[in-house]
Amino acid sequence: MMGPETHLGFGSPPREKMESLVLSDVASDYRSAMSSSLSAVVDGCDPLLSLPSPLSTSAAASSSSSFVDPPSYADVVFSPLDSQNGAAPDRPSLRRDSSSPRSDRAAASEYAKITVSDPQKEQDAVNSLVPGGGTYVTYLITSRTRAGGAEFRVRRRFRDVVTLADRLAEAYRGYFIQPRPDKNVVESQVMQKHEFVEQRRSAIEKYLWRLSVHPVIGKSEELRAFLQAQGKLPLPTSTDVASRMLDGAVRLPKQLFGEGPAGYVTPQDAVQPAKGGRDLLRIFKELKQSVANDWGVAKPPVVEEDKEFLERKEKMQDLEQQLSMASQQAEVLVKAQQDIGETMGQLGLAFIKLTKFETEEAIYNSQRVRATDAKCLATAAVKASRLYRELNAQTVKHLDTLHEYLGLMLAVQGAFSDRASALLTVQTLMSDLTSLHTRIDKLEAASSKIFGGDRSRMRKVEELKETIRVTEDAKCCALREYERIKENNRSELERLDRERHDDFLSMLKGFVINQAGYAEKIANVWAAVAEETSAYARQ
Structure with a gap:
């Protein structure tokens, strides 16, 4: 997922040099959890189902000299990224590992905790007669602010999440707003499934957390109302596309045949995109302007002149392609590690069964000796299988950063689309002004x-001048909105560069240490087997 100029920063500031990473600090922080992270085989039961036994205390014995003689990678216990302070691995909270670059962003958020829990089915009185619309699921959303530590508990349904996302998209154009969870098209059929509800709960929690750490969205009134306002969500719900198109169809005849500024954009409308559907005439005008821009019929009155932005936009497209390829390869790696872990476990169980058969059917002591050695091999295979599964779980958590940024590219595209839409509105209004001035000149x-003038024409001229005044105001509003979106794009690109640098560097550090640590642990398992069976080499 890392394209050109991803700014991984190896060899930049000293704190970012992987060579200077002091593993002793990590080992001392995690030493209390070592006994439960790495599994050993317990005799007398199914090795794959047995509880882990305590780890050797060799690491603790060397803690006094850890700064002189750093512990090996195998002594580092890899804690799940999202399970700090006892949280479940798939339950992210704002309390992150202090060594993670995301902890700094979480500390700057107004919220110390955001959790989504306790899904409950409720009756929908309005849609009770609609097939599949009689019930819906609400979630308990608990948040705690940093200032004062006030805790809020509200119940929200997924429709409220959609409303929040729509309001943020309208009010914060040009920002990279994390995409909301998708709405299932067959939701009424799968709503009964526990897996679906749990996946949605987890997705909503991650979505809200990512909104809260955004430097602007995290302080928005819309998010505050969603998290803190009791009762029904005090945000206007979005009107469906069919209703908006119907309203636009009703307005269209008045716009086409009405007099005055009815057919032109008002200053209030100029700061919102035309794709909402309520103003079909504006949609047609902007479509015409877009075609004229693409086909070069006439030079647009204003064009995108920020060459730096155009270059960055092209690089973002390249980055998205690289992220997509890296994400696919990460999935291949995870699948391969999962397969080798399962295969190793099956090999261990097969040798356990073979050992049992050899022991029960043994006639000579040599057969029993061979059976004992086979059991040693089986135990090592089961240990290696467990280590591969632990390794894979940690790999997923580290490389999930790739998937997160691939999803964030949708937000980047949306912000760039806001910019293009605002520019098209400005171009259309300026073209309208040119057309209005031409009509006045002709009249x-x-x-x-005509001797004494034509009163009807002069009256029409006055009406057109009023239309020009309204259109000029709309153009000024559209220009301000365009400049505001440009500034938002610029600041967001700078923020994305910084965060991508930190997040990718943290991902690579964690991934490399994780791979090295578990590789050493697995090597130690097989080295122990080689030592126990060294007599064969001497023979």
């Missing part, structure tokens, strides 16, 4: 040819 020229 005035025709009226001047």
